[in-house]
Structure formats: C-alpha cells, structure tokens
Amino acid sequence: MFAPSVWLRRLIKPEPGRALAYIDFTSQEIGIAAALSGDQAMMDSYKSGDPYINFAIQAGMAPVGATKDSHERIRKHCKAVLLGTLYGKQARAIAEDLGITLLESQSLLRTHRRTYSxxxxxxxxxxxxxxxxxxxxxxxxxxxxxxxxxxPTSLLNHPMQSHGAEMLRLACCFLTEIGLNVCAPVHDAVLIEAAEEEIEERVRQAQVQMARASRIVLEGFEIRTDVDIIRCPDRYDDPRIGEMWNRVMGLLEQIENASESCGQKTTNPSQVGDK
Structure with a gap:
C-alpha cells in the first residue's frame, strides 16, 4: 500500500472502534550521519529540533532565534543542502533543485563543509x-x-540508509515483543493498530521502544519520532495526495451512476476501502 502512488494511501482506514498510528523517525538520516560521524556541531543541530534552520544559524546565514516562518527561504536552501549532501548531490544538481545560480549552490556547499568539517x-x-x-x-x-x-553516491549514502534499516528492524522486534500490533514497516516508520481508547498509550509505548532501538544502533544517540493518529471514520492522509484521490472518486461516481442507469448495482465510491 505504501509502495505505489501516494494517493492510494487514502484507502487505509481503521475499522469502527479501532485506530491507527503512523510513527516515523524524525530527520532520521541527518541524525544517523551526525551520530556515526561524531560531528558535535551536526549532533547539536539535530538535537535543536530543526536541523535545517539550525544549520543556517550555525553557518551565520540566519540570526539566533530564527525560525521556519521567519527565514523560510534560507531554511529551504539549507534543507536541500543537508539532505542532498547525504546522497552525494553536487552543486549543479542542488542549483537546479532550488532554482538558484551555480555560484550560490557552490557557496552553500562550501558553508556545509566548513560547518560540519x-x-x-x-x-x-x-x-x-x-x-x-x-x-x-x-x-x-x-x-x-x-x-x-x-x-560513489551509493557508497556515500549507504551508512545512513543501512543503519536506518537496522534501526527499523530492531524497533519492529521490540514492538512485537511487547505485544503491539505492527501493521507495516514503512522505510523510516511503522504503522500500528490498537483499540481507539488505547491508541495514545500504545503510541507512547512504541515511541519508547523506537527511541531504544535508535540508541542501540547509534551507541547512545537518540532519534526522535513523530506520530499521526487516524481514528474511524477518518482515513490516512498525506499532503502529497493532491487532487488525484478526488479525481478517482469522481470517476468512480460517474461509473456508479452509469451502472445504475443500466440497472446494474456497483459499490458506492464513498465506501471504497471500508471493507
């Protein structure tokens, strides 16, 4: 369900009386890179809660106290550099992604190398x-x-990707061992299910175990987690779904209406994913 197009995830819906929780490691690759490299500046940046704006502050591109809202453009550039360097992206690719000049992207990369030497x-x-x-x-x-x-880019990113996978596998072991219902591991996250009245406690238990897994893999360094809870009758949602879901539902409704006019009975589009 999580591998195909993102809009299909809206088919995920808890049954009455049940709830789902999507719990993901926050900025996992940056945290792993900081811990494995032992770069104190990068570890401090991760621990700040927003490594992207904190990189800007550390590098002198934004003042102390800057936030995501006050320095949105600078944060966007810093995010592209922080994540891009983990995949071996060069200045030209970063410039194209951000719509900036090659000289600007080269300057950003030099700043990253200086800040996180x-x-x-x-x-x-x-x-x-x-x-x-x-x-x-x-x-x-x-x-x-x-x-x-x-x-070479695969070699550069492998420590972050592989240790992220080790972390998730260990977390899944811990979650199942304490009796949590793990529906699926999803790259850097897990989807769990529980009775609606128990979901908050189950989430708390899961986050404790996921933090434990990160400390074991990274020798004491902890990766944070975020959570989204889905209760019936709500569906799983994602800002990347866009208009595709509505378009598909509209087409299904047209098929439903056409079938009814021909005397045939089909599933109501509003009930898609209910079973």
Missing part, C-alpha cells in the same frame, strides 16, 4: 576504508560488497 572527514575515511577492503558493514554486520558497478 568532522562529518566530511568521516565521509572520506568511510569511502577510503570501503574501497580498500571492498566492502562496508553496518553495526550488526550487514555487508555491502564494493564492485566496479558500485556508484
């Missing part, structure tokens, strides 16, 4: 170590073998 030293060590041994391992021994087909 310990992180970049770690990136170089990890790359050299992997190329020397022809493999790279996670904390639990999950190994990526390096071949002539391995892309």
């Amino acid at each position: 310990v992180f970049w030293q770690w990136v170089e060590r990890v790359g050299n170590h992997a190329m020397l041994l022809s493999h790279i391992d996670t904390c639990f021994g999950w190994r990526l073998h390096i071949t002539e087909f391995t892309k």
Whole structure:
C-alpha cells in the first residue's frame, strides 16, 4: 500500500472502534550521519529540533532565534543542502533543485563543509576504508560488497540508509515483543493498530521502544519520532495526495451512476476501502 502512488494511501482506514498510528523517525538520516560521524556541531543541530534552520544559524546565514516562518527561504536552501549532501548531490544538481545560480549552490556547499568539517572527514575515511577492503558493514554486520558497478553516491549514502534499516528492524522486534500490533514497516516508520481508547498509550509505548532501538544502533544517540493518529471514520492522509484521490472518486461516481442507469448495482465510491 505504501509502495505505489501516494494517493492510494487514502484507502487505509481503521475499522469502527479501532485506530491507527503512523510513527516515523524524525530527520532520521541527518541524525544517523551526525551520530556515526561524531560531528558535535551536526549532533547539536539535530538535537535543536530543526536541523535545517539550525544549520543556517550555525553557518551565520540566519540570526539566533530564527525560525521556519521567519527565514523560510534560507531554511529551504539549507534543507536541500543537508539532505542532498547525504546522497552525494553536487552543486549543479542542488542549483537546479532550488532554482538558484551555480555560484550560490557552490557557496552553500562550501558553508556545509566548513560547518560540519568532522562529518566530511568521516565521509572520506568511510569511502577510503570501503574501497580498500571492498566492502562496508553496518553495526550488526550487514555487508555491502564494493564492485566496479558500485556508484560513489551509493557508497556515500549507504551508512545512513543501512543503519536506518537496522534501526527499523530492531524497533519492529521490540514492538512485537511487547505485544503491539505492527501493521507495516514503512522505510523510516511503522504503522500500528490498537483499540481507539488505547491508541495514545500504545503510541507512547512504541515511541519508547523506537527511541531504544535508535540508541542501540547509534551507541547512545537518540532519534526522535513523530506520530499521526487516524481514528474511524477518518482515513490516512498525506499532503502529497493532491487532487488525484478526488479525481478517482469522481470517476468512480460517474461509473456508479452509469451502472445504475443500466440497472446494474456497483459499490458506492464513498465506501471504497471500508471493507
């Protein structure tokens, strides 16, 4: 359900008396990169609650006390750089993403390297170590073998992606061991179900275990979690769904009306996903 187009997620709906909770690790890859590299400035930035605006403050691009609302444009640029560097994005790609000049994106990248120099030293060590041994391992021994087909960008991002996967697997083990109903793991999140009157307590228990998993994987560093609770009759929602859901429902309604005019009975579009 989470792999296809985003609008299909609106089919997710709890039954009467039940509730769902989508609990995801917040800015997980940035937190993992900070912890694995040991970059104190990056760890402090993550702990601030908004690593993007905090990067701007640390780099002198925004004053102390700046917020998402007061410096929206700068935060957007810093977010693109923080996330892009984890995937090996270069200045040209970042410039195209943000609609800025190449010189501006190059300046942003230089600022990132200066602000988080310990992180970049770690990136170089990890790359050299992997190329020397022809493999790279996670904390639990999950190994990526390096071949002539391995892309440098894949090698750069692997520690964050693989340790994120280790974290989620461990969290799922903990959640099932304490009796929580895990409906699905979703990249950096879990979807759980419980009785509606119990959902808040189940969420609290889940967040405790997810934090525990992050501390084990990252040797004490904790990744935060956010939660969205869905109660019947509401459906799972996502700001990226856009108009596609309404368009599909409209088409189904047209089919319903056409079928009724021909004397055929079909499922009411408003009931899609109820069963």
